[in-house]
Amino acid sequence: MKTYRIATIPGDGIGKEVVPAGKEVMQALAKYSKSFAFDFEDFDWGGDYYRKHGLMAPVDGLDALRDKDAILFGSAGDPDIADHITLWGLRLKICQGMDMYANVRPTRILAGIDAPLKRCTGKDLDWVIVRENSEGEYSGVGGRVHQGFPIEVATDVSVITRAGAERIIRYAFKLAQARPRKLLTVVTKSNAQRHAMVMWDEVAAEVAKDFPDVTWDKELVDAATARMVGRPASLDTIVATNLHADILSDLAAALAGSLGIAPTANIDPERRFPSMFEPIHGSAFDIMGKGLANPLGTFWSVSMLLEHLGEHDAARLVMDAVEEIASNPHLHTRDLGGSATTAQVTAAACDFIAKSMQASELAA
Ligand code: NAD
């Protein structure tokens, strides 16, 4: 029996609702599994912690995470605290502190979901966006001087290193190679950003030589948005810088139905540290505390977490539960046009898992 050490960090807003829901699903799996168990440790970091201690997380907080097998995260963002403080104090502290440089965001239109992007008929839409997660436009380099004076200056310097570009582009090529279509689109903006993005393009062309079986092309980021809407089936794996992919992946989530369904993995491909899994959405101030949050994005993230741990059958089962719920309008939350609650969807997922596991070899 393998026991995985899992950190849960609900954070703020609906993170406090969807992470406990994800944990329930994992507990349902563990209850029937004869091969693995989970040892959870819950961390109360976020806006409430900040109000007490003046920090989103303890100074040495990462020490408590390093020996975990994986982290399940909710959201950082509090209505009463500036967004750059909550984001940098918690989510980016963890992602950068443990060099989780690959942010992986799959998008599919699940059966039963009324997605704006219905043009992609025939084949199921199946994209994975790989977002550079350690530098670029969110490097944190910059500053403000002469605050409040007319001569005030503020900069956010986009930092692209050759090493950073190489490792994320290589990761994306490898991922594309492992997927059926072996198709990669490298998103760029080397017409306007004439230094860093030109190097980015050069690195892509160099790395491509190591993957002769992967078909790849280059697309400017603005044209990429139009292509996602107009020719969605021409895309499969996509790699982009931190900001570009941040925007493209929210667009992808919305096109596929709802921000409430989309998952994210913050991966350290070298496995020096735990990787962190989270729904793509934020704190959702408008619905927090009401039990209306869609937990499917968190469940899908749990599936990615299990995949990362090598528990492929369990990962598949959680994804089956997500698809089962998506196909049942009675289990749609408000963001999908339904009236189901977080608790009802969670109970349905746990029930599906329990029934399947009682019947399957996973429990054997
Ligand atoms: P958001 O994702 O919180 O909400 C956008 C809209 O989508 C809202 O109308 C919300 O109700 C809806 N929505 C999102 N998730 C949903 C779910 N699971 N079920 C149903 N509806 C859902 O984005 P925002 O409003 O831009 O940001 C709010 C706060 O969250 C900000 O403080 C922001 O910085 C933070 N944020 C954090 C993260 C993160 O920690 N990874 C990501 C995005 C935003």
Ligand code: MN
């Ligand atoms: Mn985002």
